[in-house]
Amino acid sequence: MTIQPPAPGEPPRPLGPRNPGDAWVVAGDGSRYWGRFGAAGLLAVDPERGVLLQHRVSWSHHGDTWALPGGARHEGESACDAALRESAEEAGVPASAVRPRLLSVLDLDVWSYATLVADVIRPFEPVISDPESHELAWVPVDAVDDYPLHPAFADSWPMLRSLLPVRPAVVVDAANVVGAVPDGWWRDRAGAAGRLLGEVAALAAGGLDAAGLGLAADTWFPEFHVVLEGAARAADDVAGIDLVRAAGHGDDAIVDRARELASAGRAVTVVTSDRALGERVTAVGGAVQPVSWLRDRL
Known part of the structure; x- marks a missing residue:
């Protein structure tokens, strides 16, 4: 595993590195993953409106696709805390408005991504609060597959969707x-x-x-x-x-x-x-x- 900044020719992240976790992890086969200490995202589930998705900007990794608000974990930060922090930074999600239900972790040894599924207990409107989003939208669960999804989210969505009825x-x-x-x-x-x-x-x-x-x-x-x-x-x-x-x-x-x-x-x-x-x-x-x-x- 090696740690690298954005590759040559790749548009820089507008806000620049904010903590040591903001770096690419490069696996032995050349695959690149964002987040030196792994990454985490929030799947907020509203009983009336569906799930909250982020339309990613063009310059981002797999740009112009839809995925979850999320990003690199800080050193020593728990997956749950990272998912709540990143969703607040990217989508204005108040931590007090959601209740964690489950955590699903994709562990690739050199890198991991944790998805926190949380129930909306107090309705809120998402707010684009950094340059990483074209738009934010509540998407009915049955309509998620109709969107051009980020490949990693597309892979995980069937399993995550199957767990949404489980409480x-x-x-x-x-x-x-x-x-x-x-x-x-x-x-x-x-x-x-x-x-x-x-x-x-x-x-x-x-x-x-x-x-x-x-x-x-x-x-x-x-x-x-x-x-x-x-x-x-x-x-x-x-x-x-x-x-x-x-x-x-x-x-x-x-x-x-x-x-x-x-x-x-x-x-x-x-x-x-x-x-x-x-x-x-x-x-x-x-x-x-x-x-x-x-x-x-x-």
């Missing part, structure tokens, strides 16, 4: 998870639940490996629903986690929530090592993972 959710049996570790939780059930919620919130922010959820791609950011019962219901709310404070038995609340999510089309995983509860969850369309599965990821 995973994880329901946590907090009593079962907390009770699996003899750390004195019985002296302060609300405090023990609060500690678990903090750990789950950190996991939710960082994402779950796709294989652990039985899904394609690399990392998913599922909805997390944590069911509390008894004294644990006094635990405080935690951002990013949907708390279910069971009015009665926690098992019934878990089954009800799993049924509700499955009926809404979610791919539901319930975390519990209670065999009888697991059978009830399976009967309403959910999958089950043991407490150890979650503990290994916290």
Whole structure:
């Protein structure tokens, strides 16, 4: 692998190098990829308008094609942060207006490209905020193939499109998870639940490996629903986690929530090592993972 600036005769990038990542990676076969530390882009999905695409300017690599807002990662920058930063720089996408759903990574050893698929949770209008775009447009999912796509995006689009209907959710049996570790939780059930919620919130922010959820791609950011019962219901709310404070038995609340999510089309995983509860969850369309599965990821 070698690192090079734009090739002789290639129109320069108008803004010039802004960080050490703004350089071409040249593979052994001569293939060239933009981004010394890899690159990332955002596939923003709006339920009404479709997906946000960028019409690339003529002087860019594979110019006059349509692709995702994105670009070179900074050194040490996560793929998610890079995708959100680049989409803000190129299309004015507010990070607060989207919620990450999954990350798909093309890893070529010498270079990688990460696609962050994110759901629009607050409608916004894209804004051309640098010279790299002819235009920005919301394109209905069924119409994307009608556009002249950047070759790399054209290759990845069928897989990405197949994942758009998939929306995973994880329901946590907090009593079962907390009770699996003899750390004195019985002296302060609300405090023990609060500690678990903090750990789950950190996991939710960082994402779950796709294989652990039985899904394609690399990392998913599922909805997390944590069911509390008894004294644990006094635990405080935690951002990013949907708390279910069971009015009665926690098992019934878990089954009800799993049924509700499955009926809404979610791919539901319930975390519990209670065999009888697991059978009830399976009967309403959910999958089950043991407490150890979650503990290994916290």
